[in-house]
Amino acid sequence: MTLHIVDHPLAQHLLTRLRDVETPPPVFRTLAKRLTIALVIEAARELPSIEVEVETPLQKAPGRLISPDLVAVPILRAGLGMLEAVTELFPEVTVGYVGLERDDTTLRPTSYYEKMPALEGRHVLLLDPMLATGGSAAGATARIAERNPAGIVFVCVVAAPEGVRRMEAEHPEVPVFTAALDRGLNDKGYILPGLGDFGDRLFGTGPDSGLPPLTRRPG
Numbered sequence: 001m002t003l004h005i006v007d008h009p010l011a012q013h014l015l016t017r018l019r020d021v022e023t024p025p026p027v028f029r030t031l032a033k034r035l036t037i038a039l040v041i042e043a044a045r046e047l048p049s050i051e052v053e054v055e056t057p058l059q060k061a062p063g064r065l066i067s068p069d070l071v072a073v074p075i076l077r078a079g080l081g082m083l084e085a086v087t088e089l090f091p092e093v094t095v096g097y098v099g100l101e102r103d104d105t106t107l108r109p110t111s112y113y114e115k116m117p118a119l120e121g122r123h124v125l126l127l128d129p130m131l132a133t134g135g136s137a138a139g140a141t142a143r144i145a146e147r148n149p150a151g152i153v154f155v156c157v158v159a160a161p162e163g164v165r166r167m168e169a170e171h172p173e174v175p176v177f178t179a180a181l182d183r184g185l186n187d188k189g190y191i192l193p194g195l196g197d198f199g200d201r202l203f204g205t206g207p208d209s210g211l212p213p214l215t216r217r218p219g
């Protein structure tokens, strides 16, 4: 398995702002999308492209187009924070979904939803921001691989060495693109230093969530 750490200064700038505990959900969502664009631009090196010729206003020009067989699969729920980046970069992309939720105690993911287009012979971008133990990414990759795609590329925001080792052991053919390889996991399976619970920060469902007090009367 090849691990690609996207160390472009802009990617690192966006990651640093995402990590910051002071970043609130509306900003977190924007940063997540922008960082995913930077990651997917790099991951697109793994996608096949074909040589074409186009007419400019002046003459013919040779060019390349990325193959239109692309399928994006976000792992619900946090992977949704990466999806819009892909649909904007590749408006023709087909989208499949895998719903996985990690048990807080066993850290094993259970599947609660799956909706997949035909994948045979197609190229899949699998999206999940956090590669922690690797159980979710490896499980989703296995479900996708059963459908015989031509290739799978996994894109995440932060990876832990444990998750990278698991992907290497179970899916050595799948390249992994990430903005950071962090130190490790704590005893609850959270990445250190990480950025906390990505899904909670994206959707505002953390322990401090709830309605903020009204500071002035409406109307």
Ligand code: PRP
Pocket: 075, 076, 077, 078, 079, 100, 101, 102, 103, 107, 109, 128, 129, 130, 131, 132, 133, 134, 135, 136, 137, 163, 189, 198, 199, 200
């Ligand atoms: C988080 C994250 C990954 C998974 C990573 O999802 O988005 O899917 O944990 O952990 P792992 O590598 O140890 O499997 P979570 O299960 O918390 O669900 P959510 O996306 O609904 O918040």
Ligand code: URA
Pocket: 078, 130, 132, 189, 190, 191, 192, 194, 195, 196, 197, 198, 199
């Ligand atoms: N899931 C997250 O959202 N964050 C982690 O650090 C680990 C798993």
